[in-house]
Amino acid sequence: QAQLVQSGAEVKKPGSSVKVSCRASRNILSTYAIYWVRQAPGQGLEWVGRIIPFVGQVHYAQKLQGRVTTTADTSTSTVYMELSSLRSEDTAVYYCARVITTSGNVAAFDLWGQGTMVTVSS
Amino acid sequence: DIQMTQSPISLSASVGDRVTITCRASQNINNYLNWYQQKRGKAPKLLIQAASSLQSGVPSRFSGSGFGTDFTLTISNLQPEDFATYYCQQSYTPPRITFGPGTTVDIK
Numbered sequence: 001q002a003q004l005v006q007s008g009a010e011v012k013k014p015g016s017s018v019k020v021s022c023r024a025s026r027n028i029l030s031t032y033a034i035y036w037v038r039q040a041p042g043q044g045l046e047w048v049g050r051i052i053p054f055v056g057q058v059h060y061a062q063k064l065q066g067r068v069t070t071t072a073d074t075s076t077s078t079v080y081m082e083l084s085s086l087r088s089e090d091t092a093v094y095y096c097a098r099v100i101t102t103s104g105n106v107a108a109f110d111l112w113g114q115g116t117m118v119t120v121s122s
Numbered sequence: 123d124i125q126m127t128q129s130p131i132s133l134s135a136s137v138g139d140r141v142t143i144t145c146r147a148s149q150n151i152n153n154y155l156n157w158y159q160q161k162r163g164k165a166p167k168l169l170i171q172a173a174s175s176l177q178s179g180v181p182s183r184f185s186g187s188g189f190g191t192d193f194t195l196t197i198s199n200l201q202p203e204d205f206a207t208y209y210c211q212q213s214y215t216p217p218r219i220t221f222g223p224g225t226t227v228d229i230k
Contacts, residue, residue, distance in 0.1 A: 033217075035217070035219070044221055044222070044223045045166065045209060045211075045221040046221070047217070047218070047219050049217075050216075050217040059217040059218075061218075095165055095166075097165075100171075102171055102175060104153065104172050106153065106154050106155075106156070106171055106172040106213055107213040108156040108168055108171040108172075108211075109156075109158075109166070109168060109211075110168050110177070112165035112166060112167075114165060115165055
């Protein structure tokens with residue numbers, strides 16, 4: 001059964017960095033793009049970045065540009081999201097999610113990791 | 123970026139009710155619209171993709187419609203397990219996808 005398994009919760013100081021991992025089963029990274037989406041406590045969903053591991057292409061949300069990096073290690077089927085210069089407003093659950101496309105080329109997230117809570121606090 | 127709005131932001135309903143949630147995009151997105159259900163403490167679950175295609179395994183009481191800028195998610199015969207928050211999401215401008223603010227359905 002396909003799945004995405006994320007690393008555990010993190011507590012970080014303002015100004016530091018965090019690196020969250022997302023391990024994919026089967027051949028997910030050789031076939032699908034992976035998004036990172038975050039959700040602040042009690043808030044909605046916000047895209048953070050996208051990686052297409054099999055072509056090495058990455059894109060980031062403009063508001064996080066310069067602070068976020070996503071990478072993939074295909075030998076371990078793991079995708080990483082690193083966020084630097086952490087601020088209190090980065091406190092959120094971070095999800096990785098697989099993208100599928102319909103016959104009409106509409107992209108949707110059909111498989112999600114369990115989420116990783118990142119808390120930024122002094 | 124394309125902005126997504128939803129209405130209502132919250133609603134109270136009873137088991138067996140028919141519930142309708144609307145989603146509006148700030149510009150035309152054709153049918154590049156998906157719906158998700160999220161329960162407390164869980165990741166979102168894909169219900170409907172491309173505005174009206176039911177995801178495999180999702181009960182047929184869920185349906186979606188719309189095209190262009192206005193979309194609807196309908197839950198007929200609301201069940202206890204349907205009390206959750208529902209999000210629309212546009213994928214017209216990948217990778218810059220955006221979600222609506224969510225609609226919470228709770229028990230009346």
